[in-house]
Amino acid sequence: MGNPTINDVARVAKTSKSTVSRFLNGYTVKKETEQALRSAIKELKYHPNVNARRLVKNHTRAIGIVVDDIANNFYSDILRGIEMVANSHGYQCIYYSRTSNYQGEYGFMDLAQERQVDGLILVSFLKRSRGLIEKVKALSTPIVLIGDTNKNDSVSSVDVDNEFGIREVVHYLHRIGHRKIGYISGPEEFSSTYWRRKGYEGALENLHLKSDPSWIVASNWSEEGGHRAMRELLNINGITAVIASNDETAIGALLCANELGYQVPLDISVVGFDDIPVSKWVYPPLTTVKQPLYQMGEKAGLELIKKLNGEKERLPERLLIKPKLIARQSCRNL
Amino acid sequence: MGNPTINDVARVAKTSKSTVSRFLNGYTVKKETEQALRSAIKELKYHPNVNARRLVKNHTRAIGIVVDDIANNFYSDILRGIEMVANSHGYQCIYYSRTSNYQGEYGFMDLAQERQVDGLILVSFLKRSRGLIEKVKALSTPIVLIGDTNKNDSVSSVDVDNEFGIREVVHYLHRIGHRKIGYISGPEEFSSTYWRRKGYEGALENLHLKSDPSWIVASNWSEEGGHRAMRELLNINGITAVIASNDETAIGALLCANELGYQVPLDISVVGFDDIPVSKWVYPPLTTVKQPLYQMGEKAGLELIKKLNGEKERLPERLLIKPKLIARQSCRNL
DNA sequence: ACACTATCTGTAAACGCTTTCCGTTTAATC
DNA sequence: GATTAAACGGAAAGCGTTTACAGATAGTGT
Numbered sequence A, B: 001m002g003n004p005t006i007n008d009v010a011r012v013a014k015t016s017k018s019t020v021s022r023f024l025n026g027y028t029v030k031k032e033t034e035q036a037l038r039s040a041i042k043e044l045k046y047h048p049n050v051n052a053r054r055l056v057k058n059h060t061r062a063i064g065i066v067v068d069d070i071a072n073n074f075y076s077d078i079l080r081g082i083e084m085v086a087n088s089h090g091y092q093c094i095y096y097s098r099t100s101n102y103q104g105e106y107g108f109m110d111l112a113q114e115r116q117v118d119g120l121i122l123v124s125f126l127k128r129s130r131g132l133i134e135k136v137k138a139l140s141t142p143i144v145l146i147g148d149t150n151k152n153d154s155v156s157s158v159d160v161d162n163e164f165g166i167r168e169v170v171h172y173l174h175r176i177g178h179r180k181i182g183y184i185s186g187p188e189e190f191s192s193t194y195w196r197r198k199g200y201e202g203a204l205e206n207l208h209l210k211s212d213p214s215w216i217v218a219s220n221w222s223e224e225g226g227h228r229a230m231r232e233l234l235n236i237n238g239i240t241a242v243i244a245s246n247d248e249t250a251i252g253a254l255l256c257a258n259e260l261g262y263q264v265p266l267d268i269s270v271v272g273f274d275d276i277p278v279s280k281w282v283y284p285p286l287t288t289v290k291q292p293l294y295q296m297g298e299k300a301g302l303e304l305i306k307k308l309n310g311e312k313e314r315l316p317e318r319l320l321i322k323p324k325l326i327a328r329q330s331c332r333n334l
Numbered sequence C: 001a002c003a004c005t006a007t008c009t010g011t012a013a014a015c016g017c018t019t020t021c022c023g024t025t026t027a028a029t030c
Numbered sequence D: 001g002a003t004t005a006a007a008c009g010g011a012a013a014g015c016g017t018t019t020a021c022a023g024a025t026a027g028t029g030t
Helices: A004-010 A019-026 A031-042 A051-059 A072-088 A106-114 A133-138 A160-173 A191-206 A224-235 A245-258 A293-306 B006-012 B017-024 B031-044 B049-057 B073-088 B108-113 B131-140 B162-175 B191-206 B221-234 B247-259 B292-306
Strands: A062-067 A092-097 A121-124 A143-147 A156-160 A181-185 A216-218 A241-244 A269-271 A288-290 A318-321 A324-326 B062-067 B091-098 B121-126 B145-147 B156-160 B181-185 B214-216 B241-244 B270-271 B288-290 B318-321 B323-327
Touching: A019 B131, A051 B049, A051 B073, A062 A072, A062 A106, A062 A293, A072 A092, A072 A121, A072 A133, A072 B073, A092 B091, A106 A121, A121 A293, A133 A143, A133 A156, A143 A293, A156 A160, A156 A293, A156 B006, A160 A191, A160 A241, A160 A245, A160 A288, A160 A324, A181 A191, A181 A245, A181 B181, A224 A245, A241 A245, A245 A269, A293 A318, A318 B318, B006 B017, B006 B031, B017 B031, B017 B318, B062 B073, B062 B108, B062 B292, B073 B091, B073 B121, B073 B292, B091 B108, B091 B221, B108 B121, B121 B292, B131 B145, B145 B292, B156 B162, B156 B181, B156 B292, B162 B191, B162 B241, B162 B288, B162 B323, B181 B191, B181 B247, B214 B221, B221 B241, B221 B247, B241 B247, B247 B270, B292 B318
Parallel strands: A062 A092, A062 A121, A121 A143, A143 A156, A156 A318, A181 A216, A181 A241, A241 A269, B062 B091, B062 B121, B121 B145, B145 B156, B156 B318, B181 B214, B181 B241, B241 B270
Antiparallel strands: A288 A324, B288 B323
């Protein structure tokens, strides 16, 4: 009827349950007992009850990965990265989708508080609700954040080096001859908007390129927003390239240019940021900055596991991963 | 130091632990005790230890959702559907990604055997390894399959009504004037290949349309395969439409037609199957059959929950959900 | 033969909860 | 004031593990 327990295998292997337990946990037992144990386990189809084990061990060897929405596969490489390092350290991953869950946005906190997981990785590129960080810090569970985070959050986090990424773009454009470069910025509430724009402005200054406030137009990271912003930028005399602070915006810009009779990259170059899957399918294939998602996942996983392995009181760390420029066909050599 | 337990709550609320437990499990208690309990719980930040509870209750109120690969978001609406009904019945979902997991392809079976979940939903459109079904049937855990399944698997499953879907396509094409229709079939190892082709042949017969074995060309559900198949089909004299048995193939066909100087839909109409996200972005936007993913998820979740709720010995059921034709611009009215 | 480690094994308590049993208190109804 | 029903307390057993601790067994050197 019920499932076989450790007692059952002790009985058929003619030994005690502590020996069985020890064997199961990797302690050495005599050759003969080992064989008896193995055959008993096979015969009974025994599998340890993980709930009992977790109860006494007071840890689960599982980490919770909470995403805004499982249906959003922008993250998928991050998840792969986390799963990779988690598994190789003996941890299981369990996923929690914030938006689709009826316990609501904070439901994931129960995962930790009810001791279903040992630690949490929170991956989110959406705007965080105010107070999320505070709530999360109150958790006694180790946690690391991936995504749009601030320096002073005092929670461990990993993010792309946004400033570096855009700086690379400017340098690239400069190298291939561009001198008057426009910029489509993102929504102010994201710190990555700040850092990306800083990368743009810093690089311009570094290269002694001219700059002008009117060359930066604010937008909202949507295709339609990119479209509008591009129309403004196209009015600027002598502009040869525009950098959009994300790919959707860049695609909107592409579309706008086309509609207005500009040829990309002949008449104007455009570059994006993120390297979302479609960016290579649009026409022309978009030059962009690839977010190092897999590595971000790895780093976050590693950081969490370090915390879990005794280094509990380790200070919050903020890891910035350098992204890579992917040159495709949306920029012209001048 | 440690986490607060039910005993602590009892102590500060000045009641007994059995009362606390009863309260936590939804039995009615006096108004005053309820208040005392609530404030004690809040004060201590008490959260029940789910592992202890699962141990004694011998169920977890969790269902495992195993997918081929979390990174593949073709499924995402299925997942949403499952999560929706699971949550509304008090079940938690935990995801397991087969390919990315180091325990290997069958690692998900431990989820059940170690009693981490009460039931399993296996969603897979990839080719299943031989023996998977057998292994899964040996599990004492309730299970339902989503995807490419056979009638005689004797496991509950839900799938699209493939035959119906393609039949709809043929009728649609017939209605707008097409009479000579080609078909690009899929890999033989999928039962959906069989049913879709059956839908094509059946509809032709129904409508007293001419048919010919050479109008059906086998392919492999890849873009490149669709490309090759289309080249053959385009040689047939007087053909006005071709049905591809999935969207990738259809896109390959589109590309091929373009390269060969045919205009879609002017010179030839093409329709796909699946309604993958890109299908609306290609040129021209692809007419296709939308898989009812969300509903499939719902149905599967419901079926599993029925099994879990006592109806354990219910016979395996096979649910076929009717898909819907999405008419876009890749077909011409003749 | 002996003592002496070094391995291996069994006993029992513990983990945090649910549940049952039963006797007691409290409140509601007539 | 008597009767009934609802809520409660306390104790105890049990869920399936792990883990001291102490006991047994084997292996070694004298």
